Amino acid sequence: MEEIIHIYHTNDLHSHLEQWPSIHKLVTERRRWHEEAGDEVLVFDIGDHMDRWHPLADATRGKANCRLLNEAGYDAATIGNNEGITLPFEDLDSMYLDKNFEMLIANLYNRDGSRPGWAKPYHVYISNSGTRIGVIGITVNFGMFYEQLGWKLNDPIDELKNCVEQLKDETDVIILLSHLGIHDDEMIAGMFPEIDVILGGHTHHILLEGKEVGSSLLAGAGKFGYYTGHVTLKLDKNTKQILHKKAILYDMNEEDQAQVEQQMAEGYFLEGKRLLAESVAFLPEALKADPMQHSELSRMLTQALREWCNADCAFMNAGMILKGLKQGNVTKFDLLEICPHPINPCTIRMSGAELKEVLLQTRDEKWPHLQIKGLGFRGTVMGVMEYDGIEFQRKGNVTQVLINGRLIEAKEHYILAIPDMFTFGRFFPEIQRAVEKEYWLPEFLRNLLEWKLTSY
Known part of the structure; x- marks a missing residue:
């Protein structure tokens, strides 16, 4: 006699809720079909379900994402870096209080070493046939x-090692929800042959039919809800040995959304927009923005960056502002719309010689048209560089750099404020090598812009 276990999984939705009604329909219908056939069903999310670029996620600080997982009948989830480090402590700590599923994060603790009340390292599910499934x-x-x-x-x-040690003799199947990325997943498969299935995320990898590494089956469903994953396990009912593993992906873009599903997705956006309708400032005139031109709005944000961080100087790419602001009331939704990035301020202490090298690099003609993906950036192109506290003067064939009106001194030290994405990408070697970095959390750049606009 055989037992069949169906596992559905999503990862890195990043609040692209336009796909969510189709995912909800798939996992709820499939659960009903399989359970009617007498099979086991488990549904998991592998993190970064929430991303604060979407107004509903931002307005509810992820609580709406928890609600959606509840409604779709998910059995367990883990967190990604978007849940973990784009929310203040109190928001993450309260995000899952109304969950109807297990939150599994083995490596997350409170500062005092205790575990959050809403999370645990693993959970053991018992099938109708008595199979013990450790997740x-x-x-x-x-x-x-x-x-x-x-x-x-x-x-x-x-x-993970501690969890596997505890589970290997107490379970028949071990499944890992891993928001570590494909390379770590492959390494884990080699290190822990006890793990039967690794459901992955973080690196947005697409494994159309899974990937076998050692005795583990790896699965990954890309990003943005473009795919939903389905792993099928066949076991011997008596011995509990796994006889067969299979992984496939369903392309959610091929799903024909009924009008009611399209309206649901639009409703998520409108609900968030309504919740973010709070006015934060009044503009006597419109403020335009263009990534290829200097504008008052991008200059204002660069100035706010320097002032907020109490830095000597700052620079920022104008592409950080996606569009301008209209005359009249400015709402929290407006700021999210023009600056949706989960990017924090960062300050770096550098010598004048290092700072000058970086600032001269920012004048390279390649920057404005450079297309960027990842690093939290939600725009398209870098755009021109805006500066605050920084001037360039041409003297003969030499470009001089002034910080707050004074020539930069090679051996002096300065505090530079920048968007944190410049510390992650390979933009400026001197910034990557800098030891004295400080990340200003949890504020995003749009929070700084709001702060600046209140005194406009």
Whole structure:
């Protein structure tokens, strides 16, 4: 006799809720079909379900995402870096209080070493045939950022080892929800042959039919809800041995959305827009923005960046502002719409010689048209560079750099404020090498713009 276990999984939705009604329909209908056939069904999310670019996610600080997982009947989830480090402590700590599913994060702790009341390292599900299914969750090790927000994040591999040791003799099947990325998943498959299935996320990898590494089956469903994953396990009912594993992906873009589903997706957006309708400022005139031109709005945000961080100078790419603001009331929704990035301010202490090298690099003609993906950036192109506290003067064949009206001194030290994405990408080697960096969390750039507009 055989037992069949169906596992559906999503990852890295990033609040692209336009796909969610189709995903909801798929997993709820499939659960009904399989249960009517006498099979087991489990549904998991592997993190970064929430992304604060969407007004509903931003307005509810992810609580709406928790609600959607409840409504779709998910059994468990883990968190990604978007849940973990784009929310203040109190917002993440309250995000899952109304959950109807298990939150599995083995490597997340409170600062005092206790576990959050809403999370645990693993959960064991018992099938109707008595099969014991251990499910573990781990998230990517961005410990420095978690620590700044009031959390303690341990090494995920160390925590995974502890969980596997506890589960290997107490379960028949072990499943890992891994928001670590494909390379770590492959490494884990080699290190832990006890893990039967690794459902992955973070690197947005697409494994159309899964990938076998050692004795583990790896699965990944891309990003933005473009795919929903389905893993099927066949077991011997008596011995509990796995006889067969299979992974496939369903292309959600091929799903024909009924009008009611389209209206649901639009409703999520409108609900968030309504919740963010609070006025934060009044503009006597419109403020235009264009990534290829200097504008008052991008200059204003660059100035706010320097002032907020109490830095000597600042620079920022104008492409950070996606469009201008109209005359009249400015709402929180307006600011989210023009500056949706989960990008924080960052300050770096550098010598004058290092700073000058960086600032001269920012004048490279390649920057304005450079297309950027990832690093939290939600725009399209870099755009021109805006500066505050920084001037360039041409003297003969030499470009001189002035900080607050004075020639930069090679051996002096300066505090530079920038968007944090410049510390992650390979934009400026001197910034990457800098030791004295400070990330200003949890404020996003749009929070700084709101702060600046209130005194406009």
